[in-house]
Amino acid sequence: MPLIEFTEKGLYCRQGDFYIDPWKPVDKAVITHAHSDHAKWGHKYYLCHTFTKPLLQARLGDNNYQSIEWRETITMNGVQVTLYPAGHIIGSSQVKLEYNGEVWVFSGDYKTENDGISGAFEPVKCNVFITESTFGLPIYQWQPQESIFQKIRAWISKNKEEQKNSVLIAYSLGKAQRLLQAVAPFNETVYLHGAVYNMHQAILSTGIQLPPVMRVNTESNKNDYKASIIIAPPGADGSSWMRRFLPYETGICSGWMQVRGNVRRRNADAGFVLSDHADWDGLLSAVKATGAERVYVTHGFQSAFSRYLNENGIWSAEVKTEYGDEEEEKIIEETNTGSAT
Structure with a gap:
């Protein structure tokens, strides 16, 4: 048996x-x-x-x-x-x-x-x-995590120079926490979608240390975000929730980004092969x-x-x-x- x-x-x-x-x-x-x-x-x-x-x-x-x-x-x-x-x-x-x-x-x-x-x-x-x-x-062959992080940081730096917000699209449990490591060198508070924030709080309860974050306020508007870093789940992309971040660029973080056509198909500004x-x-x-x-x-x-x-x-x-x-x-x-x- x-x-x-x-x-x-x-x-x-x-x-x-x-x-x-x-x-x-x-x-x-x-x-x-x-x-x-x-x-x-x-x-x-x-x-x-x-x-x-x-x-x-x-x-x-x-x-x-x-x-x-x-x-x-x-x-x-x-x-x-x-x-x-x-x-x-x-x-x-x-x-x-x-x-x-x-x-x-x-x-x-x-x-x-x-x-x-x-x-x-x-x-x-x-x-x-x-x-x-x-x-x-x-x-499907991944580059080392640090290489992907460097690409993400370079993209964010370019957006900051252009006074644009950087919205990283990533799953709320798993990838979102890895991205906090990627953006830590900017030494600034990262804004999280509510779904990501809820998982962040649950993880903190385990005793694991994560960088400082702030939940996106439902009453906030585009004047509250200036060349900021935002992490949101896939479902938020293309929704009315995103409008408060204008002007912004989106970067989708997924192993599927290995296939270059997926970046175009999603109308994303950038795709990062992070799985x-x-x-x-x-x-x-x-x-x-x-x-x-x-x-x-x-x-x-x-x-x-x-x-x-x-x-x-x-x-x-x-x-x-x-x-x-x-x-x-x-x-x-x-x-x-x-x-x-």
């Missing part, structure tokens, strides 16, 4: 009688991170990392939460469950299951470059590895580092990535899940919705 089964509710461990990131309500759920495609409302019990708990509380309200640290093991019906850093966002974790000498690992979402705030991705030796493949094509997911090389290095005999590939370009693994001597199969509708998968189309969330 496999240690993890792929069911209509999600990834199920029958031996332990719990699910990992289930997309339908269950009794017991182990949660890899707080993005809404992996953390759903309605479970009776949630197990997550310590940093993830306040984020789940902010998004899902009060529930029966239990939190543990990375590399801390608890036993659920004889199955040993351990969380390891995934490097995706703050608190994001891989889930290691061990039972009768067999080890399975579910990666959740992850990136292999250490972004300085999310915890460095840590490969875990296992028999079976279940990996995401959001950017599982060779075209919270592993690129092609990162995915390959992660898979090889686990030493897994079998690899299941979930959301993204799972067909192409799985086929490549098989052609290169690593047994692999595709798995259909309901993940991928949270950040990178939707950032392009959500930019047109006008939603403020």
Whole structure:
């Protein structure tokens, strides 16, 4: 019997009688991170990392939460469950299951470059590895984070010289916090959309230190912003909320910006290839580092990535899940919705 089964509710461990990131309500759920495609409302019990708990509380309200640290093991019906850093966002974790000498690992979402705030991705030796493949094509190759930060800072400096505001479009949980690191050298207060600000406050409650920010006041007008830096979620772009920042330029931060046409399609002034997911090389290095005999590939370009693994001597199969509708998968189309969330 496999240690993890792929069911209509999600990834199920029958031996332990719990699910990992289930997309339908269950009794017991182990949660890899707080993005809404992996953390759903309605479970009776949630197990997550310590940093993830306040984020789940902010998004899902009060529930029966239990939190543990990375590399801390608890036993659920004889199955040993351990969380390891995934490097995706703050608190994001891989889930290691061990039972009768067999080890399975579910990666959740992850990136292999250490972004300085999310915890460095840590490969875990296992028999079976279940990996995401959001950017599982060779075209997706990321530059080092600091190189992207330098491009963002140069763009902001140009905007300041032209007396324009700089509006960075980025997901409210994950990328927005990385951008605060990018703009820190300007040594000024950064303005946040309400959705980003709410996540900022939840993260501060974990004890993590972040640069000073100010929430955009709903009563504010364009006279309140002069060559300022603003961070907003994809849904805010193109909405009436943006008018108060005129004159401004927008910079979309997404792995999808690797494809140059996406910048034009979004009518963005700039596109920065900043992703919270592993690129092609990162995915390959992660898979090889686990030493897994079998690899299941979930959301993204799972067909192409799985086929490549098989052609290169690593047994692999595709798995259909309901993940991928949270950040990178939707950032392009959500930019047109006008939603403020």
